[in-house]
Amino acid sequence: MSDVVARLGLPRRLEYTTRANMIDEELVNRRNTIAHGQFLELKANDFLALHENVLALLQLFTDDVKNAASTNAHLADTV
Known part of the structure; x- marks a missing residue:
């Protein structure tokens, strides 16, 4: 995820690191x-918490992509 964030010129947020780990460890596993x-036994509360965290990460990422596009932050200098 950090590679995608860097290539798009998005801010490096702690949420990306912590929630990416959550996705790897909980969702993917x-x-x-x-x-x-x-x-796999999954309790409703566990599912709802995971669902909420994934949606929050997607919303944050979407907002950052939109902001990067509007400010041209995604246009990095290539050397």
């Missing part, structure tokens, strides 16, 4: 468990 045919 749970997805892989299910994809490999293993049973």
Whole structure:
């Protein structure tokens, strides 16, 4: 994720690091468990918290991309 953030000229936010770890550790691991045919017990509160965190990260990323586009921050000097 940090590579995408840097290439787009987005601000380096702590939220990207902490929530990216959450996505890797919680979302992807749970997805892989299910994809490999293993049973996954997931409580409603755990799902709702994960859902909220993912949506918050997507909203932050969307806002940063829009801001970068409006200020041309995504146009980095290439040498």
